[in-house]
Amino acid sequence: MKELPDLENSVFELIRRTSTDLPLDVEGALRTALANERKNSRAAWALCAILDNVALARKNDQPICQDTGTLVFSVRVPVGFDVNALVAQTRAAVARATQKGFLRQNTVDSVTSVPYETNIAPGCPVFQFRQGARKVVEIGLLMKGGGSENTGMQYSLPEAGLGAGRDLEGVRKCVLDAVHSAQGNNCPPVVIGVCIGGDRATGYEHSKEQFFRKLDDKSPVRVLAKLESRLTREANRLGIGAMGLGGKTTVLGVKIGALGRVPASYFVSVSFMCWAFRRRGVILGPDGEIRRWLYR
Numbered sequence: 001m002k003e004l005p006d007l008e009n010s011v012f013e014l015i016r017r018t019s020t021d022l023p024l025d026v027e028g029a030l031r032t033a034l035a036n037e038r039k040n041s042r043a044a045w046a047l048c049a050i051l052d053n054v055a056l057a058r059k060n061d062q063p064i065c066q067d068t069g070t071l072v073f074s075v076r077v078p079v080g081f082d083v084n085a086l087v088a089q090t091r092a093a094v095a096r097a098t099q100k101g102f103l104r105q106n107t108v109d110s111v112t113s114v115p116y117e118t119n120i121a122p123g124c125p126v127f128q129f130r131q132g133a134r135k136v137v138e139i140g141l142l143m144k145g146g147g148s149e150n151t152g153m154q155y156s157l158p159e160a161g162l163g164a165g166r167d168l169e170g171v172r173k174c175v176l177d178a179v180h181s182a183q184g185n186n187c188p189p190v191v192i193g194v195c196i197g198g199d200r201a202t203g204y205e206h207s208k209e210q211f212f213r214k215l216d217d218k219s220p221v222r223v224l225a226k227l228e229s230r231l232t233r234e235a236n237r238l239g240i241g242a243m244g245l246g247g248k249t250t251v252l253g254v255k256i257g258a259l260g261r262v263p264a265s266y267f268v269s270v271s272f273m274c275w276a277f278r279r280r281g282v283i284l285g286p287d288g289e290i291r292r293w294l295y296r
Contacts, residue, residue, distance in 0.1 A: 007086065007288035011093035011139065014290075015071070018141045018280040019063045019102045022054045023295045025215045026191075026252070026277040030054070033189055033242070033249035043247025050242065050275055065276040067145045068104045071125035074140040074212060079131050086137070087127060091120050128205070136283050140212050140294065143278035148190065148271075151182035152207075154200060157266040166266045168227055171196055171256075172234075178270040179235045179251065184244015187274035189252045191215070192231070195269040198259035203269035210255035211273050212281070214295070219256055228254045242275070252277075 034047040057064040073090060077083060095118035097103045107119040119125070155174040157166045162177055164170035175194055182190075193210035195203045218225040231254040241247025252275075261267070273279075281294030 007284070008089040008093045008096075010282060010284055010288055010290050011090050012096055014139060014141055014280055014282050015093060015097040016061075016100075016102045017293075018143055018278050019068055019097070020061050021058050021280075022064055022277065023279060025295070026275075026279075027051070027054055029215055029252040030189065030275060033247075033252070036248050037242075041247065042245040043241045043249070046242035046245050046247075047249075063102060063104070064278060065145060065274075066104060067147065068102075068106060069143040069145040069278070070149065071103075071119070072128070072142040072144055072208065073125055074128045074130075074142070074209070076130045076132065076134065076138040078134050078137075081131065081137070083127075083129055090125070090127075094119055094125055128209075136285070136291070137288075138281065138283050138294075140281035141279070142208065142211055142273075144208070145187070145274050145276060148186040148274040151178070151186040152204065152269075152271045153178040153181065154203060154270070155268040157268060168196075168223065171268050172227060172231060174268040175231050175254070175270055176234060176238075178272075179240070180238060182272065183240055186272045187243060187276070188240060189242055189249045189275050191252050191273045191277055192235070192254045193271040193273070194254065194256040195267075196256065196258040197261035198267060198269070199261075199265065200267060200269075202259060203267045204271065206257050206259055207269040207271040210257050211271075211277070211279055213255050215253045221258070224256045224258065228256050231256075 030051055037044040098119045103119055105115055105117055107116040107121050107124045157164055157170050162173045164173040193207040195206035198206055219228055232251050235251040236249055238250055239246055240250040279295055282290045283292040285291040
């Protein structure tokens with residue numbers, strides 16, 4: 001797989017679909033949330049509006065949200081693959097998707113605030129690469145909205161203000177504090193990604209990697225799977241609800257991973273994805289064509 005002449009077209013299609021078509025597992029969770037709310041309540045109204053928006057975006061081939069967010073590409077490639085060529089073609093696809101209106105022109109220079117009209121800038125889009133013993137290229141895409149990104153939090157345990165020690169109970173207190181602190185500013189219902197351990201940089205990165213998991217999966221680590229379920233229940237008891245208007249569903253799911261750490265540090269990194277949980281993936285064939293879609 002030395003040359004991928006159609007890679008740009010495939011990545012363009014990945015961006016288009018991610019921007020306009022909410023994955024079915026997320027839409028299904030939103031419909032379940034609506035069914036659990038009292039009819040004609042503010043929560044039910046908000047969820048109906050969200051689902052109407054999802055349907056219109058899919059029908060009209062338009063972005064689900066006006067904030068098309070930070071693009072995070074998670075790429076798995078064979079050993080020795082030319083990632084520089086992949087980056088170049090992906091950037092070209094991002095520029096074309098922006099020109100076609102599937103991405104908003106929402107990347108700006110951090111010093112001057114001058115916009116980058118193509119959304120191509122230093123550090124934008126974000127690429128995460130993994131090489132391994134594989135024959136195909138797999139590309140996952142997250143479109144991470146600003147509201148959910150702004151409310152992410154990182155804790156260094158012990159945290160005296162929360163009474164949180166260096167254990168899973170301390171992790172639990174941190175996650176619930178992050179949910180409570182965000183209120184409706186991250187456009188709930190949200191999905192929460194958590195990393196226990198790592199350093200400050202890898203902790204946040206790993207917390208976002210959790211968003212590539214299906215909503216109905218469980219951590220393979222039994223104690224973390226139990227904590228995921230418990231945190232989902234307890235966060236929903238906070239009553240923040242859809243768009244912060246109150247209700248039974250604040251969180252659609254909690255996904256927890258863990259990294260090694262040095263003894264001096266115990267970080268808990270918490271990331272959020274809003275209800276517009278734009279996450280798609282593709283597996284490419286030898287000519288760069290889309291062989292299979294992920295997260296249908």
